[in-house]
Amino acid sequence: MKEFLCETQELAIGYGKTPLASGIALGANPGQILVLVGPNGAGKSTLLKTLAGQLAPLGGAVLLDGQDLTAYTGTARAQKLALMLPHTRHTELTTCFEFAAAGRIPYTGRLGILSDADRQAVQDALEIAGAAHLADRDFNCISDGQRQRVLLARAICQQPKVLLLDEPTSFLDIKGKIELLTILQKLAHEQGLAVIVSLHELDMAQKIADAVVCVFPDHVSGVLTPDAAFAPDNIRALYALSKEQYTALFGQAKPQKPTFEHYVRSGQKLLRCGYTTGTCAALGAAGAARLLLTGHAPETVALRTPKGIVVEVAPLFCRRTDTGAECAIEKDGGDDVDVTTGLPVIATVELLPGCTDIRIDGGRGVGRVTKPGLDQPVGAAAINHVPRQMIAEALEREAENAAYTGGFAVTISVEGGAETAKRTFNPHIGVEGGLSILGTSGIVEPMSQQAILDTIQLEMNQAALRAKNAPGPRRLVLAPGNYGLDYLASALPQFERFPVVKTSNFIGDTLDMAATAKFEEVLLVGHVGKLVKLAAGVMNTHSHTADGRAEVFCAHAALCGARREVCAALMDAATTDACLDILDGAQLRGPVLESILAAIQMHLDRRAGGAFRVGVVLFSNQHGPLGETKTAKELMQEWQN
Numbered sequence: 103m104k105e106f107l108c109e110t111q112e113l114a115i116g117y118g119k120t121p122l123a124s125g126i127a128l129g130a131n132p133g134q135i136l137v138l139v140g141p142n143g144a145g146k147s148t149l150l151k152t153l154a155g156q157l158a159p160l161g162g163a164v165l166l167d168g169q170d171l172t173a174y175t176g177t178a179r180a181q182k183l184a185l186m187l188p189h190t191r192h193t194e195l196t197t198c199f200e201f202a203a204a205g206r207i208p209y210t211g212r213l214g215i216l217s218d219a220d221r222q223a224v225q226d227a228l229e230i231a232g233a234a235h236l237a238d239r240d241f242n243c244i245s246d247g248q249r250q251r252v253l254l255a256r257a258i259c260q261q262p263k264v265l266l267l268d269e270p271t272s273f274l275d276i277k278g279k280i281e282l283l284t285i286l287q288k289l290a291h292e293q294g295l296a297v298i299v300s301l302h303e304l305d306m307a308q309k310i311a312d313a314v315v316c317v318f319p320d321h322v323s324g325v326l327t328p329d330a331a332f333a334p335d336n337i338r339a340l341y342a343l344s345k346e347q348y349t350a351l352f353g354q355a356k357p358q359k360p361t362f363e364h365y366v367r368s369g370q371k372l373l374r375c376g377y378t379t380g381t382c383a384a385l386g387a388a389g390a391a392r393l394l395l396t397g398h399a400p401e402t403v404a405l406r407t408p409k410g411i412v413v414e415v416a417p418l419f420c421r422r423t424d425t426g427a428e429c430a431i432e433k434d435g436g437d438d439v440d441v442t443t444g445l446p447v448i449a450t451v452e453l454l455p456g457c458t459d460i461r462i463d464g465g466r467g468v469g470r471v472t473k474p475g476l477d478q479p480v481g482a483a484a485i486n487h488v489p490r491q492m493i494a495e496a497l498e499r500e501a502e503n504a505a506y507t508g509g510f511a512v513t514i515s516v517e518g519g520a521e522t523a524k525r526t527f528n529p530h531i532g533v534e535g536g537l538s539i540l541g542t543s544g545i546v547e548p549m550s551q552q553a554i555l556d557t558i559q560l561e562m563n564q565a566a567l568r569a570k571n572a573p574g575p576r577r578l579v580l581a582p583g584n585y586g587l588d589y590l591a592s593a594l595p596q597f598e599r600f601p602v603v604k605t606s607n608f609i610g611d612t613l614d615m616a617a618t619a620k621f622e623e624v625l626l627v628g629h630v631g632k633l634v635k636l637a638a639g640v641m642n643t644h645s646h647t648a649d650g651r652a653e654v655f656c657a658h659a660a661l662c663g664a665r666r667e668v669c670a671a672l673m674d675a676a677t678t679d680a681c682l683d684i685l686d687g688a689q690l691r692g693p694v695l696e697s698i699l700a701a702i703q704m705h706l707d708r709r710a711g712g713a714f715r716v717g718v719v720l721f722s723n724q725h726g727p728l729g730e731t732k733t734a735k736e737l738m739q740e741w742q743n
Contacts, residue, residue, distance in 0.1 A: 107132055107167055107296040108153060108183070108264045114161030115145060115152045121160045122148055126322045128315050130264065130296035135286060137307045138300040139331065140317030141341050146300040147187075149317060150268050153298065154185040167263060180208035184257035186267040198244065198252045199237040202228055205259025227258035230288075232281060232525070246273035254282065258289070265289060267299040271306065277518050279303070280444040283310045308332050316340050362413055362434060366547050373548045376436030377413045378541025379447055380489025381405070383514045385413065386449030388496040389420045389429030394453055395504035403429070405496055407544025408488060418446055426452035430517075438548030441525050442537060446517040451497075454509035460494045461511045467519025468539060473532025475680025484528070484538040485514060492544065514539055532676040554606050559615055565601030566619040572600075575622040577741065580605050580612060582643065586628040589721050594627065596742060607632075610641025610709055617713035624716040625737050626706075630728055631678040633720055637701035641709060655681040658697040662690055679724045695720070695729050703731040 106129035114124035122145040130136045138146045151157045153164055155171050164171040166182055174182070184205070205227065206220045216224070228234040233251035236244060241252060250273055257265060267286070271279040283306060290297045290312075301307040307314070314331035316323040318340060323331075330336065338348050365372040389403040399421065404414035418430040428450040435443035450465065464470070464483025471478050477486040485493075497510045516522075519537040523529070528538060569576040579602045581587045590598060605612040609626070616624050626633070631651065632643050637658070640648045656672040664672075668688045675681045685691040699720065706716045717734025721727050730738065 105168060106130060106165070108298065109165040110153070110162060111165065112162035113152065113159055113164060115148050115157070116160050117148070117157075119160070123317070123320070123322045124161060126162070128322070128325050130298050130313075132263070132294045132296055133290055134312045135290045135297045135299065135310055136313045136315060136325070137311040138298065138315050138317055139302075139304065139307050139340070141319065142302075144317045144319045145322070146317045147268050149322065150185065150187075150266050150298065150300060154183060154266050155179055156185070177208050180260055180262075182262055183264040183266065184260040184262040186253050186257045186265070186270055188269060188272055196241045197237065198233060198239050198241050198248075198255075199224060199228070201241045202233075202252055202255040202259055205256040208260055223261070224255075224259055227255040228252075230258055230285060231255035232285070247275065247278050250274060250278075250282065254285070262295065264296045264298070267297070269300055269302060271301065271303060277444075279306060284441070284443060286310065304332065304337070362415065362436070364411055364545070373437040375411075375548065376434040376438055376440070376443070376546035377407070378489070378544055378546055379433055379442060379516070379537065379539045380486065380492055380541035381407055381413055381544040382431040382433050382447035383449055383485070383489055383539050384492035384496040384544075385415060386417070386429040386431045386447055386514075387451055387493045387510075387512050388500055389417050389431075390427040390449050390451035391497050391500040391510065392504075393420055393422065393427040393429070394451060395500060395506050403431075405492070408492070409543035409545045411545055413544070423450060426450060426511075435546050436548050438546050440546065441522050442516075445519065445522060445537075447539075448515045448517065449493075450513045450515065452511040453506075454511055457509045458507070459509040460497055461509070462490050462493055463511075463513050464536070464539070465513040465515035467516035467523075467536045468514055469519075469523060469528055469533035469536035471532060472534050473674070473676035473680070475675060475677035475683070476532060483514070484533045484536070486538065486540055486542075488542050488544075489539045555608060555611060558603065558605060558608060558612055561603045562612070562615045562619050565603050566621070568601045569621065576620060577601070577623045578603065578616055578619075578621040578625070580609075580616075580624060580626045580628075582606060582609070582628045582632050585632075585723065589629075590627050593721070593727065594719070594738075597625065597627075597738075600625075600741070607642055607644040607647070609633075609636065609643060613641075613706070613709050613716065617710065622714050623737055623741075624710075624714050625719065625734060625741075626716065627719045627721075630682075630720045630722050633702065633718055634678060634698060636705055636718065637698045639705045639708075641705075651678055652681065654698060654701075655685070655694065658694050658701070659685065659688075659690055661697055662693040664688060664690055664694075679722055682722060682725050682728075699729055699731045703733060706731070707733075 109129040110126050113126035114121040116122040140146055152159055203216060203224045207214055210220060228237055231251045231254040233255050236248055250270060270282060286297050289295045308328060311328045314326045314328055316331055364375040366375060384405055385403045389400050393399045402414050402416050404412060406412050418432050420429040428448055430446040430448045433442045433445045433447055464485055469484040471480050471482050471484055474480055493512055516537050520535060523537045565578055577600045579597055579600050581590055582605050634651050634654050635643045637654045638650045652673050652675055656669045659672055660669055671684045672681050685694050702718050710716050715733055717731045717737050719730045719734050
């Protein structure tokens with residue numbers, strides 16, 4: 103059990119001498135969201151202010167990182183704990199950047215002179231809070247909802263271990279609420295903050311809470327599980343509701359609408375899977391088509407994803423339009439951290455009785471392809487081929503069931519997609535104006551970074567046991583993902599007899615594990631789009647960590663004598679396959695790949711540190727085999743003998 107970052111011991115809170123509540127015992131763990139719920143005036147804000155040190159306890163103690171809160175200086179406390187309260191004061195001539203920068207005072211002192219690092223911390227906090235575009239705006243001239251984002255950015259600037267928030271979703275619309283709560287989930291679950299937040303919206307609280315404390319008018323509960331906290335009897339008691347009042351607010355108990363309940367094991371945890379934007383688009387198309395063909399809006403729609411898993415959900419809405427029908431499906435990323443989670447993916451369908459075509463295009467919130475080399479041609483909607491196939495198959499099923507022989511025109515839109523896309527890599531790779539509709543399997547499998555590493559370590563241990571009993575040197579095959587495994591099975595089946603471990607993006611960490619497991623010979627097989635980054639010494643190949651693919655191709659092309667226009671084209675290429683096409687046109691593919699493979703070998707040898715011999719096999723789904731490093735050629739020859 104992790105130590106509490108914030109804890110109370112027999113805490114009494116209130117104003118004056120009479121406590122509002124006493125005997126409060128709660129604790130928030132790192133990586134946990136603890137939600138406070140209860141009626142107005144019960145003491146949620148008072149409790150938060152006491153936890154933050156703004157109000158002195160009337161009894162008991164608040165512990166911060168194991169020490170009594172009173173033992174900290176104000177500055178030391180502010181470096182560990184941040185409080186976000188609703189802002190009511192007028193601030194004269196202050197930009198949003200300046201307002202957020204006040205969160206750096208615990209590090210700069212009261213003069214508030216910002217270093218370059220401080221300014222970067224402010225900019226990063228504004229980005230996290232989705233308020234970077236407000237940096238130069240007058241804080242007094244923005245909406246209340248926008249102020250909430252800037253307030254959150256100021257709190258993030260403090261770089262606290264504990265984040266306290268009092269009704270942070272006030273003034274936000276539904277989309278804004280979802281986005282802010284998603285940010286809090288990232289701060290807790292990815293950065294390990296202990297987040298304590300009060301919320302009035304019980305549906306939102308239920309979605310975000312890892313644990314719950316109920317603040318009654320005369321006492322405060324212990325830490326409860328969400329199931330216990332939001333049970334009807336507890337909610338009725340908390341808000342003093344009669345059965346009739348509860349029913350009026352929450353409705354009669356109804357058969358639950360289907361929820362997607364598919365899980366993957368990650369270490370000792372079960373994580374719930376979600377479904378892709380492509381699956382949402384296909385489900386929405388099926389729902390709209392069914393309304394047009396049968397006259398009835400479906401309560402649920404379902405399909406079997408390419409992975410073979412059935413997804414059945416209830417649409418957000420399904421209704422007629424002037425020319426057809428539209429159906430919206432809420433994107434659900436499961437336990438995966440995904441900026442698109444909660445966005446409505448809307449399929450608008452029109453019947454084309456005079457033909458059998460299925461025409462698919464993108465509408466508002468769906469991006470357009472602006473660079474060659476992507477899944478779709480330049481100018482097309484960024485709806486990849488697998489989602490297009492899923493949409494077509496879903497419509498064909500609906501047509502067959504209704505004995506309809508005509509065609510369909512489908513437009514896929516994503517509400518809020520254009521704004522959300524700015525926080526993705528879409529603009530960088532050449533998709534402008536919105537999100538991509540993606541998904542090769544139709545399913546989102548969540549994995550935290552540590553969980554992935556734990557899984558790799560487990561596979562490595564199993565591989566080591568297998569290799570221990572095999573004759574000759576201890577040999578290991580590594581593959582970053584499914585592309586590598588598929589290529590191994592189709593092009594190099596003779597090496598499948600050796601232990602195989604999937605590395606995900608953690609090439610360097612996996613190599614370290616291989617050294618610890620005392621493997622002597624390692625062969626890494628992977629797609630050029632991932633492994634070309636190794637030529638720059640990048641050992642975590644996730645795009646959020648580092649990219650540099652175009653830069654690697656450009657640098658090595660220049661070393662091989664490429665003209666300036668070739669280098670410029672490489673830097674502007676959207677994919678590694680596009681880079682290869684450019685090199686083919688310049689008749690430089692061979693020497694450039696040879697140079698890249700040599701650089702990859704050098705960086706791998708440095709990482710291995712003499713613990714084992716290691717080599718790489720590169721391939722492309724479009725161009726096939728691309729080559730091997732020197733050591734890989736040697737290993738492959740030896741392994742075949």
